[in-house]
Amino acid sequence: MTESKPLMLLVDGSSYLYRAFHAMPDLRGPDGQATGAVHGVVAMMRRLRDQFKPERAVCVFDAKGPTFRDEWYPEYKAQRAPMPEPLREQIPLIHEVVRLLGWPILEVPGIEADDAIGTLARVAAQQGHRVIISTGDKDLAQLVTPEVSLINTMSNEGLTEEGVMDKFGVPPNRIIDYLTLMGDTVDNVPGVEKVGPKTAAKWIAEYGSLDGVIAAAGSIKGVAGENLRKALDWLPMGRQLVTVKTDCDLHAHVTGWPALESLAIGAVDSAGLLAFFRQHGFKTWMRELEGAGVAAAGPSTVAEPTDALPPPPLQDKHYDTVTSWPAFETWLAKIQGAELVALDTETDSLNNLEARIVGLSFSVAPFEACYIPLRHAGMDAPEQLPLDEVLARLKPWLEDAARSKLGQHVKYDAHVFANHGIQIRGYAHDTMLQSYVLEAHKSHSLEALADRELGRKGLSYEDLCGKGAKQIPFAQVDVARAAEYSCEDSEMCLGVHQRLLPRIQADAGLRTVYEQIEMPTSAQLLRVERNGVLIDAERLRAHSHELGQRLLQLEAELAELAGQPFNIGSPKQIGEILFGKLGLPVKKKTATGAPSTDEEVLTELAADFPLPAKILEHRSLAKLKSTYTDKLPLMINAGTGRVHTHYAQAVAVTGRLASNDPNLQNIPVRTAEGRRIREAFIAPPGRLIASADYSQIELRIMAHLSGDEAMLAAFASGADIHKATAAEVFGAALDQVTGEQRRAAKAINFGLIYGMGAYGLASQLGIEPKAAKDYIDKYFARFQGVRAFMDETRASAKAKGFVETVFGRRLWLPEINSGNGPRRAGAERQAINAPMQGTAADLIKLAMLAVQKALDQEGKQTLIVMQVHDELVFELPEAERDWVAQRVPDLMAGVAQLKVPLLAEVGFGASWEAAH
Template structure:
């Protein structure tokens, strides 16, 4: 190619703005306007201009409304989710700033950006231009030739003809044929069912083209051949839909068409940009321009008639300290009249079951709040209203379910009020859970929410109380400062809610997850935490003694093998023994260059050497003893005789709950010693422990989502799914499947759900990598629906930046388009697994809600005491056992109608271990 030719740089603006929106956090201007996509767009356009010198350029966007493809095919893009509202709000400013940066902008009603780009590329190359197209859209690979190159700035990928062949397996001139066969899930264009990239490439190589494939359809064998023959009538239409138009009439939109003079790249309008940056809070870029413009910098924004947004810190704030009955009654009237009230408690402890109230704050509108100090102490503490009397005055309102309340992590405040005998009711919204539903991959503290969504930075706890050993209790904080802090928390939560709730409300899936799952399960979790679970300290003491004896014995074995004593807790000494004295092979090194002795290394060495195996066993017993058998008795609440874990609701991006203090989710159950710990979780006299566990839940969800015929059939017929898989993979009748073949199939089933490749499968099964690859290939040949689901999910995830559960929960994948290969591969594995993990999380939460509703409706004495993974653990009076054995699994199975039956299995015993 003659690089001295003029260059036309074409930017797929619609692709850019989606990538910018999903790649950046939910940034906000000082007045709360969303700016994440704006920020990303400016950064990408500035960088692109630096990287690709060009005389002519244009940023092309999709116009609103239908295109000619909608006339051809009514279901075109029918399944594509509507553009998120925060992105819709940023479209006009994005067009404005791209123009200010010097780029011509093109938006043509009735045609897509791809077709405008195709037409411009063809005209430009005929006029002797070199053409560079910046996009992440695979469809545009069909334009590539000796004159046209694609670049993807997100992945640093450049596609010339050789690059297209290397990436897709076909040259650019065959991309249309390739896309026609595989289809396009994002645009809802069907291909040939069960034909993926590998088969499409193979067919095109064998038959030369799509026409050649169609002509040979009668000779192509197998299920794929049958599907091809069924698709023959559709394929010409599919080809028409995936072909980028290169002959659109742009005369009405490009001055002087077909000459390209109107698309000359201009200098940036720096004065206009400075105004823009000020309006949207882009301080760094604004300062850069101010430095260049000096005294010529405009004092205020006026170019569009919009006044610059006032900094959020200047929001009018009025915080009142309530110190008299008159003011408390006045505020109580205000609370009674308000549609929604934000509430927050200040306490003397972070432990919910022990925390005592120091003060309470309220807000009914942003910027205005009040604080009732109730237990501040110290020489300078003012006179305060009596705590018990204030709570008695507030109790009717606090317990009134018709009075709507909101807050940040109100599950904690439920406990705080419950400690005083008040059952908080009417909780409508929780800003922590709103954030969790909208953006699970981001921080959910009120401080981060206010900064991210409002541009506000409030007082921090450390600002008031200090840090470390010098930190004072909240009760010793000056009341005026405490008022500012607590009232600000309440009104800021209300302000955050006003930004987040409209986004949730506008999306049916997100609203369902928030209103039908997260909010009601928060109340159920509070009840589980409050009831707690009974543990047997004597059983734990016995286990601690046994573990200590086994650890001493292991130490002696270790010393005998090493032929000397050493510190089993010292990585340095372990390394000297293993790699110095014994000469074991070094598998990897630490950052300092020393041989690593981490768990992965010891596990690998343990397969061949006894000493690493004994060290690992000693480590696992020490962890079990320190984390559970020694520690659990110390965590028993003396007032209840039970341990009360905390279920963190807004931690795992998949929707799974996390348990802490103590962590009941991570009790190891793969060893006899770990399983034995569950014996210490017991039922009180006259009760039993009932465990109800969803059976093979993630495989059932895979069957539902992928609609794979083989999996659907196995579950619907009640066949052992691992045996059925073994029969398919090994090609033997069900009755002839060996236990070893079933074990292999089980590893394959679960491994593929977690994105395991041939290397991982080989490691798990202890076989050669080639044999593992053969098993995977056979699996996908038999379960083609699973393969199709995986391929389509990767595509959708890259387009949207997230995947979804069956119920509409969004599972964000920030690294899905990363330029870092390992990170991107990890995100692709997450994309496949997350819908199953997330749906399983949704199902167990729905089960908790359904079970609790049934217990309340029937006034049962049965109580849920734990939730662990896909399992509910209940404490059941013996008189209710027959009811519970029937009702609990039935309720769990009935929370959703999937394409396969949901099954919950029940076990019963005097303790948790026996119930398994």
Template sequence: MSKPILLLVDGSSYLYRAFHAMPDLRGPEGQPTGAVRGMVAMLKKLQADIGAEHAVCVFDAPGKTFRDDWYPEYKAQRAPMPPELRAQIEPIHEVVKLLGWPVLMVPGVEADDVIGTLCCVGASAGHKVIVSTGDKDLSQLVNADVELINTMSNERLDEAGVLAKFGVPPDRIIDYLTLMGDTVDNVPGVVGVGPKTAAKWIAEYGSLDGVIAAADGIKGKAGENLRAALDWLPMGRKLVTVKLDCELAAHVPGWPALEDLAFRQPDKAALGEFYARNGFKAWLQELTGEAPAPKPKAAPGASPGLFDEPEPPAGAADVARQYVTVLSFEQLDAWLARLRAAPLCALDTETDSLDPMAARIVGISFADKPGEAAYIPLQHSGPDAPAQLPLDEVLARLKPWLEDASALKIGQNLKYDRHVFANHGIALAGVAHDTLLQSYVLEAHKTHNLEALAERHLGRKGLSYEDLCGKGAHQIPFAQVDVAKATTYSGEDSEMCLHLHEVLWPQLQADDGLLRIYRDIEMPTAELLARIERTGVLIDAGRLQQQSHEIGQRLVQLEQQCYDIAGQPFNIGSPKQIGDILFSKLGLPVIKKTATGAPSTDEEVLTELAADFPLPAKILEYRGLAKLKSTYTDKLPQQINATTGRVHTNYAQAVAVTGRLSSNEPNLQNIPIRTAEGRRVREAFVAPPGCRIVSADYSQIELRIMAHISEDPGLLKAFQEGQDVHRATASEVFGIPLAEVSSEQRRYAKTINFGLIYGMGAFGLASALGIEQKAAKDYIERYFTRFAGVKRYMDETKAGAAERGYVSTLFGRRIYLPEIRGGNGPRRAGAERQAINAPMQGTAADLIKLAMLAVQAELDRTGKQSRIVMQVHDELVFEVPEAELDWMRTEVPRLMAGVAELKVPLLAEVGVGGNWEEAH
């Protein structure tokens, strides 16, 4: 007979983890609720998973504990609790009790010690004890009767698990922690001793006492540090040892019996009031058993419940599912007939690689209605794999339907599947919808993977890839997955996609702006991006290798220069050693500290110090060149496709909330161009013989959009008359004629123009210009006096965003700002800055996509051989036969300028060169 379970929850650990894991959610009255929501979700799941009869949630009581008496500096460096979390402590205690959990807080005793005592008493009383925590210190409690679980990582630690994770058994965790110390609790250990050294010493000498006894024989710096800490170690051991005999009789009736720690029935009436008070609508409906009330139709511009949990349609999760495995041509032909007859079909490919250019098909699934799907296994291997239809013949039979533009298809991220089919000589056509892009247009601020979408909109939870293939080093290829499980997994992917479409598509149809973004911009852009990715861009590997060699030589020189300034060698890649040199040896001022209390050496700090001291400037130069070398000059040649001789990036559409594309594997958008070395990387992006590289980009696009949206007369006039807008701004701000504006004044005006677009305040402008904050404030005030329309736009935009919860581009794209209504001060201020910039950045993203589509349509219509090879921010990069250069110089700017009619002219500029850098 199995032992009864006593479940102990480290409530203090839980509430911090819930707070940091959740966004800054707010209740109906604006109160913070993120940590409360996270805490409730974690406890409900934990109770369902463990099924314990007895449990207790243990929180730290306010005030000092006995450890503070032992060591007054205990936890002295810990940052104060964020006010938004402090405000949620009482509601968390309240709801935990309402859910039926016993709660313990013992004055003068930490939660860890209460848990340790309960572990001993529970195990002695015949319970299996499970402790739910993320605190490594509690690993010392693990034994044959006590186990730890971490709900965040799904990790369970028994005795073998502790040994595997930390390198020491549970009964040596105290020794291990004593040697390392605990920076969070401000408990010193042996300087420089981390997990590996601590575990190594304990394994070698048996225990902390053994390490202490051998201290005189341990060589090197570690031995010196150990000997220096010998007087401290007994106190350190005392501080990290969890107390196992706390007096709990005053807090647990009947102690030491545990009957008072049995789960109670939830107080449904009070719990319902709590859920309503905090805006937890889904849980309230779950509690009362009521069907979700229909949401009121939103008034124009309004969005009630914008950040509430979505409520899946009633019965959405109850779809009956029937997935078949196609193993005969008769079955294949029957499904082909169904596909041809259906108005819309979903499809999904299972492959042997995530690289779109290399992936080969392992299997294909289809669905013609929610709940019904077919999976065709084609390349599954293993002893239990059934006989499968031949890949080439199946694809030959499917090809006419796959290439039929009138046979409408839907999928999740079908851009990837386009590449996969192209790898097999099939040009996928008839793509009518993509649920990834539907979700992105409707709710760009949320996650868009199929599993998350199904759970959010359908209340359905399917198999995950990890469920089938495992994780990490133990993950198996999809071809080795059991065919029956593969049928369920892939069948779900297709039919859930079709099911999602039934929910998402009506929402898009109900809003003309969102429908336009989806139908006229995102869907055709996805098809074009597949073409651009497949074309790739030609790279001169030899030129990059030469640059790598030169950068390597420069890094060696910089390294020696850093050593000379420091007066000694040090590891330039080590923040700790840099900190020791800068702040301990050279005595430079500490600008800010890390979470552990150490002086920070991040880029912001080094940049500030570099203005006055030579070593930080050299370190920054070293870091920049080292990153350039590792990310581009070394890596790009390795990413050249062996078949095409080109680099093929992936353009992710559903990442940036503003609509901008995101380039990855490799990232071609982040090549640094402010340094000569960074610009030289672009020299390696070349054209083949007989062709040239052409770059076309919008000039000052976001400022032009600002002029259009704000309708400021000064900005409108500058652009309409073709003036240098920065010179015109300087003329207004400094009150001087255009002809008298100096280059320095123009630079100031340019920084102001672009800074205000990004919501920059006086502090940011002062830092950017290197001037006093008062002078920066005066410049901003003068700017807003001269350009009152810009100030009015900013004020109205922030107010409108706070009311609606989002801002819109000129074309109707919505950029949601979850923290503009109720975030804390810095987060709300950040959301307000984003509200000012997002309409311009989002409109610019829409414009470049429309330009890309217009130019490609004209290239196709006129039969030109020029090809788009890259899209980078506001720029299109082409590979152009020399015979088409004149056409490109005249037609591309015309096409790009004509995609929208603004109150100021759109201007696109074209450059030509043998490589990308020359084209600028």
């Protein structure tokens, strides 16, 4: 591409307004108008203009109404949710401010923005322009030529022909083929089932093109080949749908078309911008224009909008690589003199208990950091300071609780230091947890936070180490590159912290959740993870053998029921047996039109037919075997002889912890085989396992939040809540409630928490929907406080976009105002459940902290070894059984004062299962 050619800059406005909306906080102007997307778009458009200084430019948006693709394929984009209302109301503001910034705007009814961009790119290139398309849409990679390139303004990633090949594994002229094979779930365009980027690129490389793949379909083996053959009739339409048109008629929309003079980028309307920034509360940009002497009519003062500051300006970076003792002494003095230091470890493993330090970085101020390489071993690695001596010099500062430290996911770094015999103290802040507390529904990686908060994109781990089979260990990375990467991590962490902390401190509830729940929980989880739990490997191996025998027996039974053997792992073969050979009713279809054999379908069929019931049993036992009985013995740590799960703290939007490697929260304890798994979690000789959990915690929280008098009275009296509910619903005396009535009341109590309707209750109880609706109506007639709470919660969620726990945790509901009925209904159900599930999550964390504090203060040897849902699991000396039995329930019940008493119960045994 020749730089001397005039530049045409085409901006995919529709792509960016969505990305800006989801990337920015829920900003509001002085009048309460949502402005987050406006803010993001303004920042991007200004950056683009400053960076490229184009002669011609246009910002292209999708027009309202259907396009030609809807005529070709009525299901096109049928599953896409309507634009969120808070974004829709910002569209006129975005159009207004883009014009004020000097950009022409283009909307063409009947075609998508992609097609207008494709046409403009082709014509501009033909007329001697070099063309840059600013987009985040991979579909537009098909437009790349020597004259046309892409730039993703949010990630600063540029794609030329070579870049497309590197990123997708196919050249630009095969992107259409690539997309056709994969399909597009966002646009509801089916591809070849289970064909992803790697397979699509591999096939195209092997057979040359989509047509070549189609011609070779008969010889392609395996499930992928079967799926390809099933999709052959569809692929021509798929190709048509993913192809960006480059020959649209733009006469009515571009003056003088095909000449491009009308698309010259215009002057910025500074006076109009100043008025706009004043009206909508963009105070920093307003001051910037006022400082330049711009004047505009309008109010002289403006309310301070929440979170409306733009990313701070970039500065020159000052990064040091420390390889000598004098340089180390200089930085040690800086670290010791700083009020807050961001630090980051570079390691040789992601395994918490095995990772060892390769290098350390520290930052004491924005854009100022150092990297201390300690174990780089590449051929060109410089002389480095000795690891043990550096850690010995740093240890007093690292273990000093009075020296405030900051990190991103500090629990991991604390594990790493512990592996070197250092018990790091003084972690005051964690940017991952700050982001989680503020906006749990967004990404909390440092990369995402730096992009969102600072407008910066640093080096990625893959940039340094590569990926896949060619990935190298961090210790082999060039030290200069490693220093840049690690310094960026600690220094950007400090910058993100400076943006996030004030927002947390401005809200009392968020501050409580961050300071009193999440940060202390991080330190506590470190201890629980390092404690680990003992596993009876031989018991598991025996169980695994039994499961294997049962699976073989089931396979024989399945073959007999089907009248032939078949591959139980093949949805295609299962479908052929169930719907072809046996003629069972088809309940729903996959995207390619084949009858579905997913779990929901099989469960429905299993009520009436034995074969699907046996298939479900086989699937359940096979999963239990592969996930637990086979895998758990392999996960025993060689150094400790125990299994050490990892608790992910910033995953579930409700505040619940997620357990993985192994996942202790998904053991199916309602089945006998699942409970046998828990029998393998044992105590060593002379010790016991104890399990303590809250009783009916979410119902108690519902009573507290709703303030319903009947529920409060039932819990206050200590009555069986399900019998009390049945007595109210069925108008019976408490001692006259039947078992059937109690079962129905229990289903209603728990069903309402999870948003169950009449059909769901009818299915669970095996009754008619009309009878179930009658039960629910009677319930709400007697528990009017619950009905009022639900109605008020839904209304509040729609107005604010989130609900809150008792302690102030915000639970965001992005789909609460969706135009898509099922998604909106799902968000409304979440709005009811989330405050209860979130409050329960907060309570169990507080309970864990309270119990550990008492254990430490009283010098007990009892260990907390697991936290699963509303349960704490302990390993204890037999001599401390009475202490645990008496103190733990009291401590758990005392962590919060609700309108109803909290009740915790504890059991003991030689195994986790026996303790229940």
